[in-house]
Amino acid sequence: MEKSEIKTKIRGKLAELAGEIGNDASQIQDDDIIPATGLVDSAGILGLVVWYENAFDMSLKQEEINIDNLGSIESMAEYVLKRKGG
Amino acid sequence: MPHPVYVPCVNINDDIVLIVDVTVSAGDTVKAGDMIAEVETDKAVIPVEAEQDGYVLKILCDVEERVKVGAVMMWIGDSPDEQVPEPASKNPDEVSSRTNSQLPTAKARALLDKHKLDVVQIPHQGERLTARDIEAFIAGQGGTAGGVTAAQVDSPQSFEEQLPGTPGSLRSLSAEEQGMVSTVIWHRDHAVAAYLEMAYDQQAWNDYAAAFAERHKFMLSPLLPLMAYRLVKLARDRPGINTTLVNGQKYLYDQVNLGFTVQVGETLYLTVVQQADAMDDRQFIDALGEVQRHAMAKKLRPEESKDATLGFSSMARWNVSRHVPVLAPYTALMVAHSAPQKGGQSAVLGASYDHRILSGHDVANVLQALTQPPEVQ
Numbered sequence: 143m144e145k146s147e148i149k150t151k152i153r154g155k156l157a158e159l160a161g162e163i164g165n166d167a168s169q170i171q172d173d174d175i176i177p178a179t180g181l182v183d184s185a186g187i188l189g190l191v192v193w194y195e196n197a198f199d200m201s202l203k204q205e206e207i208n209i210d211n212l213g214s215i216e217s218m219a220e221y222v223l224k225r226k227g228g
Numbered sequence: 229m230p231h232p233v234y235v236p237c238v239n240i241n242d243d244i245v246l247i248v249d250v251t252v253s254a255g256d257t258v259k260a261g262d263m264i265a266e267v268e269t270d271k272a273v274i275p276v277e278a279e280q281d282g283y284v285l286k287i288l289c290d291v292e293e294r295v296k297v298g299a300v301m302m303w304i305g306d307s308p309d310e311q312v313p314e315p316a317s318k319n320p321d322e323v324s325s326r327t328n329s330q331l332p333t334a335k336a337r338a339l340l341d342k343h344k345l346d347v348v349q350i351p352h353q354g355e356r357l358t359a360r361d362i363e364a365f366i367a368g369q370g371g372t373a374g375g376v377t378a379a380q381v382d383s384p385q386s387f388e389e390q391l392p393g394t395p396g397s398l399r400s401l402s403a404e405e406q407g408m409v410s411t412v413i414w415h416r417d418h419a420v421a422a423y424l425e426m427a428y429d430q431q432a433w434n435d436y437a438a439a440f441a442e443r444h445k446f447m448l449s450p451l452l453p454l455m456a457y458r459l460v461k462l463a464r465d466r467p468g469i470n471t472t473l474v475n476g477q478k479y480l481y482d483q484v485n486l487g488f489t490v491q492v493g494e495t496l497y498l499t500v501v502q503q504a505d506a507m508d509d510r511q512f513i514d515a516l517g518e519v520q521r522h523a524m525a526k527k528l529r530p531e532e533s534k535d536a537t538l539g540f541s542s543m544a545r546w547n548v549s550r551h552v553p554v555l556a557p558y559t560a561l562m563v564a565h566s567a568p569q570k571g572g573q574s575a576v577l578g579a580s581y582d583h584r585i586l587s588g589h590d591v592a593n594v595l596q597a598l599t600q601p602p603e604v605q
Contacts, residue, residue, distance in 0.1 A: 192524040196525070204514040
């Protein structure tokens with residue numbers, strides 16, 4: 143899967159989760175730190191992580207769930223490729 | 229003593245039946261097992277039989293009349309001249325209203341059957357005879373009747389409720405819904421639940437959580453997990469709050485299993501971190517995070533949703549400024565975190581507690597300690 147395709151999927155899910163609490167995530171940049179944007183709350187981020195594991199078919203250990211690996215759309219996409227050996 | 233004959237339930241989906249025949253008249257003698265009437269639903273016609281020998285004292289229904297299941301359709305007495313209890317209403321069109329003052333609620337009827345009591349034995353002041361009337365009567369008789377205590381039969385499985393009159397359909401509860409039913413019923417039937425709350429400034433906690441998140445590069449705010457962990461530590465130091473009451477005796481848990489509510493879609497889970505008192509703060513946050521992810525993915529393991537000894541609940545996500553949580557079974561305390569008031573950091577921290585075990589003083593002390601993060605105590 144291409145990185146751009148992964149980012150499109152993540153962006154779509156983020157928009158959906160932000161929309162659930164009345165926020166518009168259409169302007170988020172690839173490098174924006176997701177928790178710092180305030181577009182999704184903790185439950186939304188948790189939902190994003192659970193979706194991420196499922197969508198890209200990988201199981202995360204708790205210690206992998208950090209800003210370095212999953213903090214932005216860019217880093218989330220890179221981490222998929224890293225885990226998949228791409 | 230007059231004995232009521234109730235309109236039987238023919239089919240669980242029908243709460244109204246048609247009287248197709250009444251085969252006795254007032255003054256007739258009957259023997260137990262004699263057919264005294266027939267009732268019909270869309271699916272069946274069944275006979276109504278006398279449950280004891282005696283005399284038909286009064287018939288309260290007519291052939292071709294539609295009557296409500298559970299209404300009194302006639303009275304049978306041990307002798308022909310017994311007085312039948314007077315109905316509250318004289319409405320001639322409806323059996324159920326004519327007999328309203330003697331019509332027990334569904335729960336009361338189950339208790340009457342269990343204890344082999346007659347409706348006429350039980351004094352009541354309300355419009356209908358209720359389970360509470362019967363429990364009070366039983367308590368006045370020494371706490372038992374028919375060898376069964378009121379508490380033993382006062383469970384959701386021990387009686388059959390009538391269906392509402394409005395059309396609808398039945399479906400079984402999911403495992404999660406059944407869990408919530410059991411929790412709420414334990415709270416109702418066993419705990420003597422009380423609630424208190426304390427106002428506090430959330431700023432210190434927010435600062436503490438933000439620093440912790442930065443130090444560990446967390447994706448999620450650890451505010452609520454850190455507050456829950458603080459509660460775990462308080463329970464470790466004050467074992468009295470990590471306790472329940474079983475058969476009149478205090479049961480002190482040897483470990484703290486922290487129950488933490490998680491809403492997933494329409495389902496509310498009480499996720500549980502087992503032996504949380506053996507963890508440090510980071511371990512606890514990781515363990516709770518994992519349990520929450522399992523709940524989100526609907527892949528909770530059995531041990532992740534049972535045996536809570538203490539509870540923590542938050543409705544801040546929905547901007548709820550105050551909520552009174554239901555106690556998890558066999559717990560004495562559930563802390564309630566709520567959203568700060570708009571435009572500030574002022575919030576309330578509440579707690580439901582089992583007043584059989586904890587006093588308001590005990591709980592206020594816990595809440596007071598919980599309003600501040602550990603490093604600024």
